[in-house]
Amino acid sequence: QLELVESGGGLVQPGxxxxxxxxxxxxxxxxxSIHWFRQAPGKEREGVSCISxxxxxxxxAESVKGRLAISRDDARNTALLQLFSLKPEDTAIYYCAxxxxxxxxxxxxxxxWGKGTQxxxxx
Numbered sequence: 272q273l274e275l276v277e278s279g280g281g282l283v284q285p286g287x288x289x290x291x292x293x294x295x296x297x298x299x300x301x302x303x304s305i306h307w308f309r310q311a312p313g314k315e316r317e318g319v320s321c322i323s324x325x326x327x328x329x330x331x332a333e334s335v336k337g338r339l340a341i342s343r344d345d346a347r348n349t350a351l352l353q354l355f356s357l358k359p360e361d362t363a364i365y366y367c368a369x370x371x372x373x374x375x376x377x378x379x380x381x382x383x384w385g386k387g388t389q390x391x392x393x394x
Contacts, residue, residue, distance in 0.1 A: 273297035273383060277367050280388030287357050291388060293350040293367030298383065304370045305343055305350040308378060309363035309390075316366070320352060321374035330374050335361075357392045364389050 279291040293305060304323050310316040320341040321330045329341050340353040350367060365388050368381035 275367050275369060275383050275385035277365060277385045277388040280365060280390045282391045282393065283357055284394050285358060285392055287392070289354045289357065289390060291352040291354065291365055291367075291390070293352070293385060295348040295350075295369065295383075298369070300348040300369070301345040302371060303382070304372060304374050305341075306368045306370060306374065306378075306381060307341065307350075307352045308366045308368060309361075310366070310387075311360070311363040314363075316378060318376045318378065319365075322350065323374055328374060354390070357390075359392050362390060362392050 274296045276294050277291060279289060283289055302324050304321055306321045307319050308316050309319050319332045319335050320339050322341045322343050326343050331339055338356045343350045367385045369383040370381050
């Protein structure tokens with residue numbers, strides 16, 4: 272069964288950190304670039320980060336640059352997104368997605384999607 276499953280979301284205070292995981296099954300994880308998107312209440316979904324299939328290239332949205340770190344472990348079919356210095360405006364559902372190609376900001380280019388994990392930043 273083709274699947275991406277996110278985990279690691281939760282409630283965190285401003286300034287805190289979280290580590291999100293994206294575990295893949297049912298497809299050749301290592302040939303896909305992995306993307307993280309987020310959707311805040313009342314807003315459109317936006318791309319926040321990507322890691323290429325080789326892991327050599329990473330990209331970050333300007334709004335999160337310096338506060339996120341993306342990585343992947345192909346042996347475990349897992350991608351990680353570490354969030355630092357979280358702000359209330361980071362509150363959103365975070366989705367991972369896989370694309371059989373390079374990194375892109377076009378969410379229409381994704382082949383597989385997870386169902387998302389909720390991140391809430393609040394005191």
